[in-house]
Amino acid sequence: MTGTSRTTRRTDSHPDLADPRVGAPFFSAWRVGAPLRQRRSVEAVAAAWERRPWPADDLLGYHVYTGHDASTLLHYSQWASEQAYEAFARTRRQERVDEIDTAVPDIERLGLTRYRHYRSRGPADRGGRTPGCIVIVDVEFEGPDSARQHAWVDAVFEALANEPAPHPGGISAHFHLSTDGTRVLNYAEWDSAQSHLDALSAPGDGIGSATALWERVQTWPGLKSTTVSRYDHALGLVPD
Template sequence: MTRRTDAHPDLARPEIGAPFFSTWRVGTPLRQRRAVEAIGVTWERRPWPADGLLGYHVYTGHDASTLLHYSQWRSDAAYEAFVKTHRQERVDEIDTAVPGIERLRLGRYRHHRSLSRPDDTRVPGCIVIVDIEFEGPDPDRQRAWVDAVVEALEAEPNPHPGGISAHFHLSTDGTRVLNYAEWESAQAHLDALAAPGDGIGSATALWERVQTWPGLKGSTVSRYDHALGLIPG
């Protein structure tokens, strides 16, 4: 059985062996809504596809054009088995309901570390995805850069109160880092970006080190709303 949930996912669940992030371009706010509903209906009419899938969440982009997908798999093998037996029928039904979806990229990651407070019960009002790309594969560089970000965050002299958590993921090809950050609201994130400094964080030496890391190719920042959660039930 498949059921919907409004609860945000726990990105630090130890059972998650293979978190996947992907992006679709659908074009307009109306098509965003139709695609989300088509995904929900398509999945709910079928049994939960695999014990190896812990949860599947969809987010609408504040760019009014894209959807972010986050799936929690126990292993890559569990995902590959799903692709062989269950994925295509779901894709076909969704594409029939909303023709012309562009599937831009599927990223395979591993959760590296998270920053959050156990006593923080705030519900995120906005999800911010920071996608970092490096020049070529280097797993040691991925980990070192994340550790430098965490050091800068923990030493931040003026932390913005709107930030709730940060969950850092390393791409399995060694070239990217994805930070799934939970914020109270989109405005809180915008206010933090508008504060003194280059992006989130004050103008400190630690943040400068992060921003000028050797091999850092570029980064993008995107804001999303949690639109659909699907879990076994």
């Protein structure tokens, strides 16, 4: 891990999920229990980070999202490598955790999953639009199989390319493969939560229309579960 004397600053800008410098994107979730505790937890994270120098040149950004379930937080960190994260975890993570836990006791940390970015769909500049809602689609398979992860995402892209009625509210989709071979995470940007709800209520099972290509995606051998959650971008932290 490369040391740094740079300061930490907040940003309202959404992260670039397809940034080629990000070699180790990590996602994790906290259950905090109520909207007020969501807000307090976000502010506690901000305070714990802003009072300290940016921990590593190899950390490109750290973003926190509040769940529309009014109970959870999603964390997304953009590391250049897993080794850089491990160095941070050994030397600089615990002091931040302790400060946050003092400010907001009894946070339930649901675990961190390590991913690699695989494929993205949508204009690099988001078509000039600002996401109003982040939709996380978490797909779990029965056991590790890297080839299956890749093939399933490729099938989704084929279904998207042949979608007869794409919803205009969708901005982008960024597919990540877990390093243990068992999960796929799609970080999808929408212009609003209502647009996503409208797309879900359209004919078909999920976002896609009732086509053979989407049925293939939804009945993929070994597909264990699919969870869809909506979030708001609440905090961005980057080096200054």
